[in-house]
Amino acid sequence: MNKLLAIGAAALLLTACGSQKDNNEVNIQKQTIQLENDQMTPEALWAMSRIGGYQASPDGQHIVFQMGYYSVEENKSHQVLWMMNADGSEQKQLTEDADNETDAQWLDNETVAFIKGGEVWKMSLNGSARKQLSETEGQVEGFQFSPDRSKVIILKSIPFNEVIKEKPADLPKTTGRVVTDLMYRHWDHYVESIQHPFVFTVNDDFSVASEGTDILEGEPFECPMEPFGGMEQLAWSTDSKQIAYTCRKKTGLQYSISTDSDIFLYDVEKKETKNLCKPADYVEPAIEPTKTMLNQAVNAPENLKNLPGYDQNPKFSPDGRYLAWTSMARDGYEADRMRLCCYDLKTGEKTFLTESFDSNVDDYCWAPDARTIYYIGVWHATENLYSTNLQGEVKQMTNYQADFGSLQMLNDKQILAEKHSYTEPADLYVVTPNDSDNGVAITQITEVNKEILDQLGKPSVEQYWVKTTDGKDMLTWVILPPHFDKTKKYPTLLFCEGGPQSPVSQFWSYRWNFFIMASQGYVIVAPNRRGLPGFGQEWLEAVSGDWTGQCMHDYLAAIDFACDELPYVDRDRLGAVGASFGGFSVYYLAGHHDGRFKCFIAHDGAFNLEAMYTETEENWFSNWEYDDAYWNKDQTPRAKKTYDNSPHRFVDxxxxxxxxxxGEKDYRINATQGMSAFNAARMRGIEAELLIFPDENHWVLKPQNGILWQRTYFEWLDRWLKK
Known part of the structure; x- marks a missing residue:
C-alpha cells in the first residue's frame, strides 16, 4: 500500500492529537449528539469516538485501549485510555483530567505504563496508583519496555543540522533557514530534529534511570523513519538482550531518492550493531538521481538479495529463534509489493513467506507456536486475515466485506484486531482461529459509536465487476443512500482513489467518508482502477509511467457502466471527486471527460507535473512514477508521455x-499546485472555488477545519448536482 499518498485505510486511525498545552484548558469527553433525522452530518461524523492503539495484558484477561474525542467548539482533541475485560465487559475510562494519555502498554498483569506530558507513567488496572516513571523534561515521544522489564527504549528528538544549518547564536529570533541539501522538510515540517531510540535501565519499581544510551550515537539518521514510523519499527528480543530496529542510513540527496531502509540488530550489552539485510562489505551501486531506479544497477537481479527496498517493522518469534519483518524488493519504489520476510537468527537464512500471495502484507503477528504468522492482506478490495507457516504456505482465514486493522495475540488461542467498513467505523474484535464449529469465529467486543450509529439510516453497498476498455474485469463498489428507492434517479459521484497505489478497500475515513456522502443523497461509484493492490502485481504496476492512460479509461468505464446499467444513476447529474492522485485524476478528467461531469472536486492533487517533480520532498516517488527529470534530453517514452499529458496542459x-x-503545509504535493489549478480555472472564466488551509498538511486534522471541509464539499456538490 502506498502509505504516503493514501487517503483511505491509512487515514483510519490517524488522530489529530492536540498538544499537551492546548488540552489543559478543557477536559474533552465522549461527544453526544441528537440528530433531527437519521441523516449523517459533518457534526455527527466529528462527534464519533476514534479507537487508537490497544494491547492485551500478558495473561489475556484485560485490554487497555486508546480513544480520541474531538470538540468542534474547542477545536481540539483529547486522547484518553480505557480498560475492559477481554470479553468486552466492564469498560471503564481511566483518564480523568484534560491531559492526553497515550501509548499504553502492560508492565505486568496489574500495571499499565503510558505517556502523559512527555513522560512515562504507570497506573493500576482501575486507573489508581499513578506514578511518573521517567524524568526527561517532557521529551518522551514513544517507549517500549524489554520483556524482562529491566530496560526500556525511549524515543527522543535530537537536534539535526545536516541539511539546515544551526541558527547563529546571536540571532535567536531569526526565522530564516540556510538549507544545504535535499530533504530539508518532510510531509509537513522542516527537518531540524530527528528521533533517536535511547536505552534506559529500569529499577525494580519500574522507575527509569536518569541517563540512557543512544543506540544511534553519533549517527545522523532517524529511527523510527519519517513521516509515519513509530514504535512498531523497533522490537526487543525475547531475552531482552537485543533490539531490532528500522533505519534508512542516508541523508540529503541520497535520502530523497531512495527507499532503502534496513533492519539492524543492536546488542544492548556490547553496544554493537549488525545489518541483517546486507553483508558487512556491501557497497551500494552508483545511482543516477534524476532517473527511475527501475533499470539501475541497485535493482539488478543480482543485487536484490541485498534487500535494497523498504524493510521495516521487525518482530521476534515467541521462542526467540526468528525475526520477521515486512520487505519490499526494490529501491526507489514506495508501493512495491510488501512481503513478509523471516530471518533465522541461528543460521542467518532469510525466507519470504508470502510469495504465493500476490499482494501486500499490511500488518502481522506471531502465533504462540513460533511457526505460524497471522497477517492482514488486501485482496479484491478487502483487508482480511491470512496465515502462513515458515514454509510459506498461505491460508485465508476470513472473507468479510470489511477491512481488518492492527493484529496482536489476545492469548494463546485468540487474536485481537480492529475491523471497519464503509458503513461501520472501527471497533475491536476477538478472532478465534480454527473454531470447532465455525472455522474462524469473530466476536465484537466494543461498540464505541453505538449511540450515534443507532440514530442513522445506513447506506448499502453493492459490488460489481465492470469490463474495462481493454477487456479486463474491474471490481467496483457502488454505495447507495439510506432508504434507497430503485425507482428514483440519484446524483452520482465517481470516486478517484489516491496513492496512486492504495486500495479502494472497505476503509472508514473521517473525511472521504462514503457513509456521509450517501446520507446526503448521492450514489458513489468507487472503482479499483489500474494501479491498485489486491488484484496482482501486474494490475498494481500498470499505473507507473502511465498516469493518464489505462487508469483514466478505467475511471470512465466505471462511470459509464453505472450510467448504462444502473437505472437509478442520473447521467445528467454526475460529479468526479478525489484527493492526492485522485485530485490529479480530477484535474486530468476536467480536460478529458467529454461532457460527462457537471462538477469536480480535487483535494491536494498534482496539477503541473513538471513543477511537481522538483517541488515534492521525496524525489524517489517522481523518479519511479515519471521515469525521468523533465529536463533530461534522453527521456524515456513513458516520461515524455507523462509530462506531455500533465493536467495543466489541457486547461484550454x-x-x-x-x-x-x-493545505499549505502539504510538502508532498505543494499548495501551489491547487492554487495554480484554481487560478487557471478562473482565468478561463470557469466557475471555481479554492478552499485553502494554511495550517493543514496532506490531510485535514483540526475539527473546525474538518467541518468546513465537509460543508464546503457538500455545498459545492449540491449547487451543481441537485438543481
Whole structure:
C-alpha cells in the first residue's frame, strides 16, 4: 500500500492529537449528539469516538485501549485510555483530567505504563496508583519496555543540522533557514530534529534511570523513519538482550531518492550493531538521481538479495529463534509489493513467506507456536486475515466485506484486531482461529459509536465487476443512500482513489467518508482502477509511467457502466471527486471527460507535473512514477508521455465548475499546485472555488477545519448536482 499518498485505510486511525498545552484548558469527553433525522452530518461524523492503539495484558484477561474525542467548539482533541475485560465487559475510562494519555502498554498483569506530558507513567488496572516513571523534561515521544522489564527504549528528538544549518547564536529570533541539501522538510515540517531510540535501565519499581544510551550515537539518521514510523519499527528480543530496529542510513540527496531502509540488530550489552539485510562489505551501486531506479544497477537481479527496498517493522518469534519483518524488493519504489520476510537468527537464512500471495502484507503477528504468522492482506478490495507457516504456505482465514486493522495475540488461542467498513467505523474484535464449529469465529467486543450509529439510516453497498476498455474485469463498489428507492434517479459521484497505489478497500475515513456522502443523497461509484493492490502485481504496476492512460479509461468505464446499467444513476447529474492522485485524476478528467461531469472536486492533487517533480520532498516517488527529470534530453517514452499529458496542459479544454482544496503545509504535493489549478480555472472564466488551509498538511486534522471541509464539499456538490 502506498502509505504516503493514501487517503483511505491509512487515514483510519490517524488522530489529530492536540498538544499537551492546548488540552489543559478543557477536559474533552465522549461527544453526544441528537440528530433531527437519521441523516449523517459533518457534526455527527466529528462527534464519533476514534479507537487508537490497544494491547492485551500478558495473561489475556484485560485490554487497555486508546480513544480520541474531538470538540468542534474547542477545536481540539483529547486522547484518553480505557480498560475492559477481554470479553468486552466492564469498560471503564481511566483518564480523568484534560491531559492526553497515550501509548499504553502492560508492565505486568496489574500495571499499565503510558505517556502523559512527555513522560512515562504507570497506573493500576482501575486507573489508581499513578506514578511518573521517567524524568526527561517532557521529551518522551514513544517507549517500549524489554520483556524482562529491566530496560526500556525511549524515543527522543535530537537536534539535526545536516541539511539546515544551526541558527547563529546571536540571532535567536531569526526565522530564516540556510538549507544545504535535499530533504530539508518532510510531509509537513522542516527537518531540524530527528528521533533517536535511547536505552534506559529500569529499577525494580519500574522507575527509569536518569541517563540512557543512544543506540544511534553519533549517527545522523532517524529511527523510527519519517513521516509515519513509530514504535512498531523497533522490537526487543525475547531475552531482552537485543533490539531490532528500522533505519534508512542516508541523508540529503541520497535520502530523497531512495527507499532503502534496513533492519539492524543492536546488542544492548556490547553496544554493537549488525545489518541483517546486507553483508558487512556491501557497497551500494552508483545511482543516477534524476532517473527511475527501475533499470539501475541497485535493482539488478543480482543485487536484490541485498534487500535494497523498504524493510521495516521487525518482530521476534515467541521462542526467540526468528525475526520477521515486512520487505519490499526494490529501491526507489514506495508501493512495491510488501512481503513478509523471516530471518533465522541461528543460521542467518532469510525466507519470504508470502510469495504465493500476490499482494501486500499490511500488518502481522506471531502465533504462540513460533511457526505460524497471522497477517492482514488486501485482496479484491478487502483487508482480511491470512496465515502462513515458515514454509510459506498461505491460508485465508476470513472473507468479510470489511477491512481488518492492527493484529496482536489476545492469548494463546485468540487474536485481537480492529475491523471497519464503509458503513461501520472501527471497533475491536476477538478472532478465534480454527473454531470447532465455525472455522474462524469473530466476536465484537466494543461498540464505541453505538449511540450515534443507532440514530442513522445506513447506506448499502453493492459490488460489481465492470469490463474495462481493454477487456479486463474491474471490481467496483457502488454505495447507495439510506432508504434507497430503485425507482428514483440519484446524483452520482465517481470516486478517484489516491496513492496512486492504495486500495479502494472497505476503509472508514473521517473525511472521504462514503457513509456521509450517501446520507446526503448521492450514489458513489468507487472503482479499483489500474494501479491498485489486491488484484496482482501486474494490475498494481500498470499505473507507473502511465498516469493518464489505462487508469483514466478505467475511471470512465466505471462511470459509464453505472450510467448504462444502473437505472437509478442520473447521467445528467454526475460529479468526479478525489484527493492526492485522485485530485490529479480530477484535474486530468476536467480536460478529458467529454461532457460527462457537471462538477469536480480535487483535494491536494498534482496539477503541473513538471513543477511537481522538483517541488515534492521525496524525489524517489517522481523518479519511479515519471521515469525521468523533465529536463533530461534522453527521456524515456513513458516520461515524455507523462509530462506531455500533465493536467495543466489541457486547461484550454476545461469547461466544468471545479472546487480546489489544498493545505499549505502539504510538502508532498505543494499548495501551489491547487492554487495554480484554481487560478487557471478562473482565468478561463470557469466557475471555481479554492478552499485553502494554511495550517493543514496532506490531510485535514483540526475539527473546525474538518467541518468546513465537509460543508464546503457538500455545498459545492449540491449547487451543481441537485438543481
Amino acid at each position: 479544454k476545461w469547461d466544468t465548475p471545479i472546487l480546489c482544496i489544498h
